[in-house]
Amino acid sequence: MQRKSLDVWVGLFVVLGAAALLFLALKAGNMSSLSFGKTYDVTARFDNIGGLKPGAPVKSAGVVVGRVDNIGLNGKTFQAEVRLKMQSGYAFPKDSSAKILTSGLLGEQYIGLEPGGDTNNLAAGDRITMTQSAIVLENLISQFLFSKAAEGKEEQKQ
Numbered sequence: 001m002q003r004k005s006l007d008v009w010v011g012l013f014v015v016l017g018a019a020a021l022l023f024l025a026l027k028a029g030n031m032s033s034l035s036f037g038k039t040y041d042v043t044a045r046f047d048n049i050g051g052l053k054p055g056a057p058v059k060s061a062g063v064v065v066g067r068v069d070n071i072g073l074n075g076k077t078f079q080a081e082v083r084l085k086m087q088s089g090y091a092f093p094k095d096s097s098a099k100i101l102t103s104g105l106l107g108e109q110y111i112g113l114e115p116g117g118d119t120n121n122l123a124a125g126d127r128i129t130m131t132q133s134a135i136v137l138e139n140l141i142s143q144f145l146f147s148k149a150a151e152g153k154e155e156q157k158q
Helices: 002-028 137-157
Strands: 039-046 057-060 063-073 080-087 097-102 109-114 130-132
Touching: 039 063, 039 130
Parallel strands: 057 109, 097 130
Antiparallel strands: 039 080, 057 063, 063 080, 097 109
């Protein structure tokens, strides 16, 4: 009888450990705040998406209002086409803008939505036309270095 009681406690401990690992895996994968409710799809085109990945959050005023569903390349415009799954509880005006932002200095990238002033809201299949691409840190550093090198050459000529 005592052996069965011990087996039950060990089994319960193993199940709780597995649940804790699942919870940590979802938190680490940034999937814990996924909504399994109704969603609608919206697309946005960017010149450069940087390190944006499917599953990245879509935030407005710091609140997660959707997720990046799919990223592809438009063969005609050669822009990155990003499909967003927006939670149906959040309605944004048609003239809203989207930009790719970074959490902290080197953190994950996400899409920030800024609502516009239009009276009509985005619906399934609509496209956000006002977008701002990701700021790539390597490009900023190289521009800074090249500008400093150009300044040095001009000073040598004088």
